[in-house]
Amino acid sequence: MDGALARVIRSAADRAVTAEPEVCDLCAAPVADEHPHLYDTEAAQVQCVCRPCSVLFAEDGAGEGRHRLVPRRRLRLPPVDTAVLGVPVGLVFFVPRCDGTVTAQGPSPAGAMRWEVDAAAWQRLATMCPQLASVAPEVEALLVNTVRGADEHWIVPIDDCFRMVALVRREWRGLSGGGRVWPAVERFFAELTERS
Template sequence: MTASSFAAPRLRNLARRPSRSAEPGGTAGSAAPERCDLCAEALAPDHRHLLDIQEGRVSCACRACSLLFDRKESGGAHYRLLPQRRLRLDGCEIDDMLWAGLGVPVDLAFFTRGEASGEVSVGYPSPLGVLWSAVDPQSWAEVRAIHPALDGLADDVEALLVHRARGAREHWLVPLDDCYRLVALVRAHWKGLGGGPDVWQRIEGFFRELSTDSHPGAKEASWPTST
């Protein structure tokens, strides 16, 4: 298990991404505008992100650069445009026994699958950033069997995000940059051993934002019912 090499400034930038759960009284545009990491063009608040497959870093992209890498093959083995769908997996329940078998020591984590290796890794937020460990293939096979939407998890750029902390039982398919926003939030606001009330309020706000996201990809995915 290792700490991620993702740069702290980039994590902070993701944490500042505008959201529906912003605190009352906040003003848009108060910070200096961000710029595209590829061409230095000024970025819109709702800009897209690219994943550097080789380095494992998330980069901000303007509209033109996003269009350039919109197709998977456009970035070759280097860049991949992160998707936009946010899919709540209703009916998905990873029970305590399976969770223990996954070897995750906390109740807030996300799972990704590497296209090149086929291996699944689990990352979880901590005061030090994101920590990673490998997932046993058999345990992951059990997870995949829980919900049919998990077969469509996009390699490298999408994650299964699981929130089991404090009685929650939420399972989402989300873009990888959402996971790093959550990591940045925890890193910035965690206090003491238990995190403190402020960070947990912000975590709950993060998941409320996922639930109310207006993007067409934000919807619930339930088990199909027979007719």
């Protein structure tokens, strides 16, 4: 996760400083602002790809399973009782893994905090909320925001989660986050609604 988060932050900072266009990490062709991503399961990193290269990874077994195309689905769910997963934070995302494990990751001023989640508890939650059974391992997540009265539950691409972690890290000030981080988080979730 740290590698992927560092890459998102570095990529955004580099583009802001140099104003160089982003390129495909596979063939070096320029990519549009909105472009597909691959997730490298071994390195736990997101890679930018052009549309032609993304087609190479449209099937799950492509690239010997190491690289997975990140879906673009953003689905808002009704409230989900994630307390059964035992993660005591209000801004968190849950990622099922190909091996059946589930991790929870939450943003902090220092990057992402990570916890292992009881896989049986995840399965029980998926029974109560059948949409969770459709979350693509490694590349999609259940993103939850219950901070400051919010009650948002989304199935989102993993790169959205990394962007949210980078946003919190960039905007956090002092011990409580300061005056910029929570409005930025609200804007992030408003943009999810617009993009869904």
